[in-house]
Amino acid sequence: MTPDSPFIKRRIRPYALTGGRTRGEVDLPIEAQITATRKGTAFIEQLTAENRAIVGLATQPLSIAEISAHLDVALGVARVLVGDLVAAGLVYSTTAEVVDDRPDLNLLERVLDGLQAL
DSSP states (O other), X not given: OOTTOTTSOOOOOHHHHHTTOSSOSSOOOTTOEXXXXXXXXXXXXXXXXXXXXXXXXXXXXXXXXXXXXXXXXXHHHHHHHHHHHHHTTSEEEEOOOOBTTBOOHHHHHHHHHHHHHO
């Protein structure tokens, strides 16, 4: 890991990363699956360190909760950053389907696997 890696804990306040906002341009649930778009990968070098890290992580579908954990930022911060990237067309989002007021079984299994890994 290099010293300028976004994964190294930095002393930046969460409100500085989001510009003081508590909501992104697109409001997403924490279980939303995020994947980088071609546009996102094409412009990755022009993004801020955090946004570059999100697009880089999203080469495979990841939930916002997983992105938050990888970046070591608060869940709310990750939601704002990812919401802005969705609005800019740099990543896209899919959410689990809810049938009869029950979440997708695959989502629940992934959450359980993640909790057990802790």
